[in-house]
Amino acid sequence: PEEFFELSDRLKPRLYSIASSHDAHPGFVELTVGIVRFEYNNRPRGGLCTVFMADEIDTSGAPIGVFMSPTKSFILPEDKDTDIIMVGPGTGIAPFRAFMEQRVFDGGKGRNWLFFGDQSAKTEFYYKETIEDWMDSGDLYKFTTAWSRDQEEKIYVQHRLKEHGAEIWEWFENGAYFYICGDKTYMAKDVHRALIAIAEDHGGMSNEDATHFIEKTMMREQKRYLRDVY
Ligand SMILES: Cc1cc2nc3c(=O)[nH]c(=O)nc-3n(C[C@H](O)[C@H](O)[C@H](O)COP(=O)(O)OP(=O)(O)OC[C@H]3O[C@@H](n4cnc5c(N)ncnc54)[C@H](O)[C@@H]3O)c2cc1C
Secondary structure, three states: OHHHHHHOOOOOOOOOOEOOOOOOOOOOOOEOOOOOEEEEOOEEEEOHHHHHHHHHHHHHOOOOOOOOOOOOOOOOOOOOOOOEEEEOOHHHHHHHHHHHHHHHHHOOOOOEEEEEEEOOHHHHOOOHHHHHHHHHHOOOOEEEEEEOOOOOOOOOHHHHHHHOHHHHHHHHHOOOEEEEEEOOOOHHHHHHHHHHHHHHHHHOOOHHHHHHHHHHHHHHHOOOEEEEEO
8 A cells, every 4th residue: 555655646635716905804815716516437536626625624624735836927007098908707706806805995097897697697696796796896898798507608707808898909909908817628728719819800810810819919918908817
């Protein structure tokens, strides 16, 4: 058995976006964690770290090792008057809760537009009351949802982006930053394609120019198209 332990790899750390602003919650770090539970061969299975957090953290008394891995790039614009568009379905909302708290704290004139969604508003509307409060106070200028299973046809954030393409393009022309957080496999790619389509449809660009604008100009040169996807 000792040999087995020697051969097995060390546990890999799990990364979580910080979902709170330090200015709004001094001394605290809050996370938005989706607990991984599923069935495999008719047996209930779960994610190692998330099930530990959900079921054992309070009862085991075991110390938990954590470390910070600060991002240099996925950050708010320095100019607090710059508009931002945030696309964060599912647990992808985590950094945008922190962003919103920071924007409220900073009190700039930049507008905030959040795209959020998941399967159903009944079960996955994370931070509903907080978001409604931000809408009421005007801190959140616009809030657009995509609930994939609340109607017959599947609706995802990329569909909502295209529906609002003209306005998004206006924001881009006005210098808005664009952020995506969440699923890398499907969502981020679909949103990326939607952005290129918006540049074509509303910026009057060819597909080649639109791709260049989104991938080179906005993303690489101006660094105002930022992604934190996993
Ligand atoms: C930069 C970054 C930021 C992140 N931020 C967040 C965040 O803010 N919030 C958050 O919740 N997560 C976030 N994650 C994901 C997080 O790090 C973990 O990967 C996640 O919580 C799962 O960890 P776990 O140990 O519970 O699951 P693991 O034990 O690692 O198991 C996950 C694995 O289970 C399997 N699995 C899952 N569902 C099924 C299914 N239905 N059927 C079959 N197999 C399945 C898959 O193989 C999957 O890879 C982030 C990841 C990165 C890289």
